[in-house]
Each structure stands twice: as C-alpha cells, then as structure tokens.
Amino acid sequence: MDSVFLARVAHDTLGDRALAAIADSPSLPRRELQEALDIAVKFKFPVRVIKTQEFANENYTANPANRCYFCKHELFEELTPLAKAEKFAFVAYGENASDVGDFRPGAQAAAEFQVRAPMKEVGLTKAEIRELSAQLGLPTADKPQMACLSSRVPYGETVTPAKLSMIERAEYVLRDLGFHDVRVRHHEMKVASDKLQVTDIHRALEINPATRHPSPVTHFARIELAPAEIPTLLANGKLAVVAEELKKIGYAHVTLDLQGYRRGSTNEILPKNTT
Numbered sequence: 001m002d003s004v005f006l007a008r009v010a011h012d013t014l015g016d017r018a019l020a021a022i023a024d025s026p027s028l029p030r031r032e033l034q035e036a037l038d039i040a041v042k043f044k045f046p047v048r049v050i051k052t053q054e055f056a057n058e059n060y061t062a063n064p065a066n067r068c069y070f071c072k073h074e075l076f077e078e079l080t081p082l083a084k085a086e087k088f089a090f091v092a093y094g095e096n097a098s099d100v101g102d103f104r105p106g107a108q109a110a111a112e113f114q115v116r117a118p119m120k121e122v123g124l125t126k127a128e129i130r131e132l133s134a135q136l137g138l139p140t141a142d143k144p145q146m147a148c149l150s151s152r153v154p155y156g157e158t159v160t161p162a163k164l165s166m167i168e169r170a171e172y173v174l175r176d177l178g179f180h181d182v183r184v185r186h187h188e189m190k191v192a193s194d195k196l197q198v199t200d201i202h203r204a205l206e207i208n209p210a211t212r213h214p215s216p217v218t219h220f221a222r223i224e225l226a227p228a229e230i231p232t233l234l235a236n237g238k239l240a241v242v243a244e245e246l247k248k249i250g251y252a253h254v255t256l257d258l259q260g261y262r263r264g265s266t267n268e269i270l271p272k273n274t275t
Helices: 002-017 030-043 067-085 106-112 126-135 161-176 198-204 227-234 238-249 265-269
Strands: 020-024 047-051 182-190 217-225 251-256
Touching: 002 020, 002 030, 002 126, 020 030, 020 067, 030 047, 047 067, 067 106, 161 182, 161 217, 161 238, 217 227, 227 238, 238 251
Parallel strands: 020 047, 217 251
Antiparallel strands: 182 217
8 A cells, every 4th residue: 555655656746757666476465466567557657576586585584573674675686776777866665654663674674775765754654645545546545454475474484485375365265255454374383203103193183194184284374354354254154164265275273363453463472672
C-alpha cells in the first residue's frame, strides 16, 4: 500500500523522471507481484521487476533477527547502480511515519545506501496514506499490511523457498475463503536423536507411519487472523476445511493463535530494548 502510493505520487509529480521498481524473489507472493504490475498498467506508470538474490546469502537464509537488513541491502545494491546508470537522482522507498520506533533493520540498509523515505520525512502516517490513497482511487487504500513471506518463519529457523511456497499456498486458502488480515506462521517441530530410528520417532510421537512423512521434522502452521475474523473461522465448518487444506499442503499440525493477528508478533521474542 505504501509503495503504490509513493509510486503514484512520484509519477504524477515527476512523469518519466520516476521509475517504480519491485523486487522479485521467493519471498514475494505471486499474486502480489501480479497485482503490482496490474496497478502500474492501470495508472500508467512504468515499473521494473528486479530479480534479487537474497536467498544466495547465508546471512539471510539463517534468519537472524536482522534478516530484513540483508534483504534490503540486496535490493538497494541492485537499485543504486540502476539509478545511476539511468540518471535518477534518488532511490526512495515506502517507509512512513508510523514505522518510526518499530524494529526495522531494513532502515539501516537504507541509511547506508542513502535511500530516501519521503513519507517518513514529511510525517505521513499509515492512516493518512490510506486516506490519500482512497482520494487517488488506488485499489490498495484498504489493503491489509503485507510483510514478505519470510517474516512468517520464526527467527533462527532457516528460510527456504520450499517453506515460503507452503506459507503462500496456506495463506491463499484463507484469503480465498474471504479472510482479510491473515498470517500463517511456519514452525518446525524436530526430534533430535542419533540413536532413534525413524519408526521409533513415529512411535514416540504417536504418529502413524502410514499417514505421516517419514521424517524427524514436521511442519506446524499457526494461523493468525484479525480478532474480529476468528468467529467466522470457527463457524460453519470452516475450521475443519482450513485444517484439511493445510494438511494437504504438508502441515502435520494446524493451530489457531487465540491472540489473533497483531503487527510484529514475530518480534515478541526479542529483548524489549531492541532498536
């Protein structure tokens, strides 16, 4: 939502002296990429798809608390020479005034590359950007917040394209049922033992070998929905439908977070003084 607003205003103000860019990698849902391209066509501003390679960086895939730093560093490392080659004075991104004070390692990368954040600089909040987006007729005005798919994997658990594909498909299940604020948090449950055989592990976990993949690692989905949407999931058999569909994707266990979706829940494990 922030980036679409920024792209539209930049185009309205600067015309062909502005170029929108979107980073494409396994952390970006396919529907999000297509929506961005469709919006660019509808509002007639140019857009460039940049293939970023953060998954080639072990610092990123190891999924430390500052994972976003390595992602944004990769993006700005691609955009900076592009801007120079095509004679753009600045690279800008969608950080806004509502992001101030949140844990945002990507902002460090932006500072290192001297990337501008116009909406933060003028003090525009998320609510104000939504209101202005509606005035401009942007379809993203009421779009829910959408962090990258890697944000669904807890810090310290490796990020892989295969995991993100599972998360993407799982969230599509819920969105296609009409749910708005959706996160499927992807956890791993491990049984570590050099002595146990796979059949012993199944027995220890009371898992039927005929119905479970013979691996000491199982995938665990924790669904977060807006609190107001939770009763809808619990009604009319939707819960059973969602659980069954997510198990088809590969999740051995499917749970509902009773606290519901809240921004930055992945950061709840971090020390309070993290900045």
